[in-house]
Amino acid sequence: MSTRLANGGRLVDRGAQYEFTFNGKRMKGHKGDTLASALLANDQMLVGRSFKYHRPRGIVASGGEEPNALVNLGSGAKHEPNQRATTTELFDGLEATPQNVWPSLDFDIGAVNGLASRLLTAGFYYKMFIHPRPFWKHVYEPFIRQSAGLGKAPEKETQDPDTYEHFYAFVDVLVVGGGVAGLQAAKSAGEAGAKVLLLEQTAHWGGRAPVDGGEIDGKSPEVWIDETLAALKAMPNVTIRTRTMGAAVYDHGYVLGYERLTDHAPHVSGPRHRMWRIRAQQTITATGAIERPLSFAGNDIPGVMLAGAVRDYVVNYGVSSGDRTVVVTNNDDAYRTAITLKKAGLDVPCVIDARPEGGGALMDEAKALGIRVETGKGIAKVHGGKRVKSVDLCNQAGEGALLETISCDAVAMSGGWSPVVHLWSHCGGKLNWDEEQACFRPDASRAPTDQDGKAFVITAGAANGFANLNDALADAGAAGKAAAAVVGATDPVSAPATATDPVTKPMAPVWLMPQGAHYGLRLKAWLDYQNDVKVSDVQLAAREGYESVEHTKRYTTLGMATDQGKLSNINGLAILSQELGQEIPQVGTTTFRPPYTPISMGAIAGEARGEIFQPVRKTPMYEWNDTNGAHWEPVGHWRRPYAYLKGNETVHQAVDREVKATRESLGLLDASTLGKIIVKGPDAGKFMDMMYTNMMSNLKVGKCRYGLMCTENGFLTDDGVVARIDEDTWLCHTTTGGADRIHAHMEEWLQTEWWDWKVYTANVTEQYAQVAVVGPNARKLLEKLGGMDVSKETLPFMEWRDGTLGGFPVRAYRISFSGELSYEIAVPASLGRAFWDKLLEAGAEFNATPYGTEALHIMRAEKGFIMIGDETDGTVIPQDLGLNWAISKKKEDFLGKRAQLRSHMADPKRWKLVGLETLDGSVLPDGAYCIADGVNANGQKNTQGRVTSTYHSPTLNKGIAMGLVLHGPDRMGEVIEFVKDDGTTRIKAKIVNPVFFDPDGEKQNV
């Protein structure tokens, strides 16, 4: 059994007891425990079930590489799935439940899948579920979805109560990893004078060194770590952070740090996670190494663990993983585990060393402690179900014939160490295969490079393949000094620490144990614990023709689980290369992608939630609109009233009322969102003529003109009224959504093509609040306010004047988008609300009625005015809309002109704008297609037109619509058929003039 030892545990505070629950069971742990160490201390080795076969799964590792011990943490709004027990610090009251278990952890019905594991081989899903085709959608997918997935998704209605934030940090040298190499690198770079940030993902400094032992500068590693930390803290140019993982390295020295502030102390206020968005001149990855499992039958049975992890639990937490632990290895390091266990008073029945000649000094030390060592041997098979019972000893060179069964309750395995090259590789750092250590190591000559082609990542220590403490420290010191030198920090640096390492024998690459394991054994030799991928699966994939490691990965799902193959990649790759008869470096690795381990969605979102999820742009009248029944519509980031609901009105009733009130007397529209861009300069006229399809340079000062803008591809992109302000100044009105886009469009042409033209632009959209005063009584209201002459004679249609109204400084435009007598009045935005109030107050006698965007749309449609985004969709040119009158024939050039001359653009078969009236007066569905005879190549009915705008007209009391129809303008009076959303019901509509109301414009010209 696994249990808490009487002594030891350098990280736990035995005086501080915490209570927690796992699977509903109450358990006790100590301050300083991880959830994993606390579970082991409570003899809870079984922690979950695997993805495919629902096999029992136990804790394997002690850090971020853990594939099995994933739990649901917390409950209700705080529930979070897929949390690694090995990186979850214990706190009082922690609640955890196992994942992927049904009906219970101890008896899981899905485990019958395991009985059928001979059938559930690589590519099973692809092979099984492909036929018959319709079964996928209706039978297979729902079934697989139900049984797939590890963690439980949070409840739909809950909202994460925690807060998150980002932080931008700029440093010279970023060191990722706070083991002894990271500490040494930070110290060297700091001494050189660089601004240094050192990140460590756990709560503790020093990494593995205190567990693995040895001496640094003649001291114990712990003493050296404390001294070095003190030195770093004393340097004003160095910042150190624990619980902060270097998660990702991107171009231009952009690195993400993931800080977990309150995961270990949920009662503390403040943000839970903080995403550090770091710009580092140089990044040092001192990310250490991860131990590899060995592939033998039953290596997934709970109790089989990584040797380093077994040692970690004893030294760091005072926890034994078993009373009798067999150590199996292909290298010297695992002897440290045997020695540690023995010294802790635990039983080590045997060290099984696959190397015929065994190990070096550590093996001798183990033997001297009385530990039995079997060299040239392997494990044929582990016995046990939910817990290891015994192992079968065999010759490594053979096929697995039983030599002896050794009784034990834990197995500590070591297949060698793989440098953590993830961060090095994220941004393109390349790797070399190291034959001697059987691992991929960063190739310093092919480092990730920056915008100038210079290396910006240096790797150091074990992450650089230096397994010996002394080599790792020397490498780290050099890395720190080199990184600092790149940023010009060259103060004298003290020599890196030195260490003594035991004499070791080379490791032997062991990819399968025993070497000639028969199929039955290979079928139970796990590579990927989380996704249930075995040696036999990778071999099958190779036999079926999967030669690329990337394809094999996806076919077998090796390394595709939440741990991203931290333990399984190299082993799987080696099996594949053996099967293909190629060298490992020829087969290559899969791609390392950020983040290193999963980070929370909250950290990614940062502060963007609730009221600041997304900026909402508000006009000066927003508050009034909001308290007066506004039914909001998003337009770009703005919110505009769609209609103002009064009492129990429906939206439709409100819209009808607003249209009628405006047509009959007086309507008010908050038009502040319309874009307003000043174009000024000696070449402004020339520029305006290029931007618009019609002539703008000859517009007289004081006058307005409607204009169209096209992209260089000829398509209509925006429209609006242009006012000539003075000799060299024009004011361009754009659509609400178009202001920023059109301003950028103008600046792009000015800065990239016509950089020598003397034109300046300024986006003054938000300087003004603008109100459309619309209806037969519009002039009466303005005259009542008084201050300027708004008569037909002084301010005719399509002109503007500056003046005052009711004491407000205004610019009044006589323009109309409704067909009514209409003014648009601009006032400084700070006065917008006061002006609006004044209009309502003075307009009360005319039943002044604020109206929303829907009434605006209906009134423009009644007049046959087009709307950007309705009649246009990025494929429509002005000619399609009958706007030829707004396309200058005199101008030599304008944006879009050349494109509009192309044969397809001039094709008479392009659908053209017409009005549409249903025969029964009903409203056509928006976007409905007009069908034509025959079918196309896909068997779909041919079409000859579509609806672009469609409304119920309160003025005419019938449905009106506009649409694009083949030869439309030539077919006036013809009845055509549209199809409803159901795809079958047809509606007859007559082609008519798109101007439904007041075709002669008598109402607006009064």
Added chain:
Amino acid sequence: MSDLRTAANGAYFDGLVQVKELGPQGMITVRGDFADAGFTGVLTELVGAEMPGQRETRLNGDRGILWMSPDELLVLCTYAEAQELADKLAEALAGQHALVANVSDARAVFTLSGGDIREVIAKVAPVDMSRDQFTTGMIRRTRLAQVAAAFWLEDDNTARIVCFRSVGEYMFNLLKTSATPGSAVGFL
């Protein structure tokens, strides 16, 4: 001028730092050729402040000139005098290729004060806010979280932030969130 309203109604929050929306501020956008002594001469004389260098501010009492881009400046003055000063500038620059626009109403202005202003800004702006990199007399035209903004330091414990008026409430709520008590980073 009791009719004047700002975007966030003078909202105030006291957290890691104090956040406050200021009253109406005179602001004039001026574009022109900085290399032309005729342009800079007129400007500095009428405004009463010096010409700033790249990413710099030059303040003088109520008046000031802020660098916005290689051909754009922002002139500060009181709200009351903004239109008059803009008209004067436009008139004096009439013979040159220049643009003058009163944008006082297009903006919302906030002040941050306290010891942690650098960190409160660094949570939402991609700017190196360290003491040796961002100092009084500098300005950054950048973004704060999801909206465009410019900011500068009045002194070591006071920052000014300018954004578009329509997102004034968003800006206040953003700064308030960034200044939540208990969220100091301890880096700057």
